[in-house]
Amino acid sequence: MKRYIIRRLLSLIPVLFGITFLSFALMHAAGSDAVLQSMDASGITLSREVIDARRAELGLDRPFLVQYFSWLGGVLTGDMGVSYVSGRDVFSTFISKLPATFLLAGASILLTVVISLPLGILSAVRQNRFTDWLIRGCSFVGNSLPNFFTALLLIYLLAICIPVFPVISEGIGVRSAFLPALTLATAMSSRYLMQVRTAVLDELGKDYVAGERARGIRFSATLWKSVLRSCMTSLFTLLALSVGSLLGGTAVVESVFLWDGVGKLAVDAVNMRDYPVVQAYVVWTALVYTAVNLITDISYHFLDPRIRLEGGRR
Numbered sequence: 001m002k003r004y005i006i007r008r009l010l011s012l013i014p015v016l017f018g019i020t021f022l023s024f025a026l027m028h029a030a031g032s033d034a035v036l037q038s039m040d041a042s043g044i045t046l047s048r049e050v051i052d053a054r055r056a057e058l059g060l061d062r063p064f065l066v067q068y069f070s071w072l073g074g075v076l077t078g079d080m081g082v083s084y085v086s087g088r089d090v091f092s093t094f095i096s097k098l099p100a101t102f103l104l105a106g107a108s109i110l111l112t113v114v115i116s117l118p119l120g121i122l123s124a125v126r127q128n129r130f131t132d133w134l135i136r137g138c139s140f141v142g143n144s145l146p147n148f149f150t151a152l153l154l155i156y157l158l159a160i161c162i163p164v165f166p167v168i169s170e171g172i173g174v175r176s177a178f179l180p181a182l183t184l185a186t187a188m189s190s191r192y193l194m195q196v197r198t199a200v201l202d203e204l205g206k207d208y209v210a211g212e213r214a215r216g217i218r219f220s221a222t223l224w225k226s227v228l229r230s231c232m233t234s235l236f237t238l239l240a241l242s243v244g245s246l247l248g249g250t251a252v253v254e255s256v257f258l259w260d261g262v263g264k265l266a267v268d269a270v271n272m273r274d275y276p277v278v279q280a281y282v283v284w285t286a287l288v289y290t291a292v293n294l295i296t297d298i299s300y301h302f303l304d305p306r307i308r309l310e311g312g313r314r
Helices: 001-028 036-044 048-058 064-076 090-125 130-144 146-163 173-205 209-216 219-247 253-256 263-271 275-303
Strands: none
Touching: 001 064, 001 275, 036 048, 064 275, 090 130, 090 173, 090 219, 090 263, 090 275, 130 173, 146 173, 146 253, 173 219, 173 253, 209 219, 219 275, 253 263, 263 275
């Protein structure tokens, strides 16, 4: 187990290097920079001398590799640089957005579990009946709707027609987080309840279920104690992938509700060619996905004793 964890942590180094280098190269290949972008946004025409002086001040006049390794050296020493646009420290700016992202991710995961798990189990138990067809139909509709349309629909229903929740975020709070979390949970639940249904149906068709039924064990006991336990590995994998994507920020939903998380911060930084902020977001996303995958792999060892991470005997 320890060797596996160490090996996975060491594999993080080339992954982070490759991802940050590629994203840095793509940003520079866009053909613009923060100075020109801010000039276009303000509508003020600057002289070439002023533009060159500002580029030199930000270090944008240096070769690409020099800029990248200068940034990388700063990150390794705990310095992620200063925002080209706001002039604020990138690390402190990024940290200030994480509470909103954590709240939105946690609420979305909670709503997804509450919606998809019972509906997926009910659909499997009532296979090919009216309840099953109704749940599958709703799942198809929910999975077909893009997030921005679902967000606008929920705003119209729950913020305008029935003014229960605010149209846009009023700060970091449960009331403001409910609509964006429900928007994300609608799409995720529509996908995951079908995965739950498939996993449960696969287990219900196995011999041990028929054996327990023949011994007179109640179906509810078999479902909750045996079937769901066997499905736990695949269900945990789905949730882990969702956690990674949610902690990485959900730019569309955050932009619609003006939720002040890392997703909206990244979109604004990309639009303004704010390289240090974009790179901080890239590093954060890579770390999140790597950590989530590592935790998921380790959890398999405890959720299913048949799985051995080091390839040992069963």
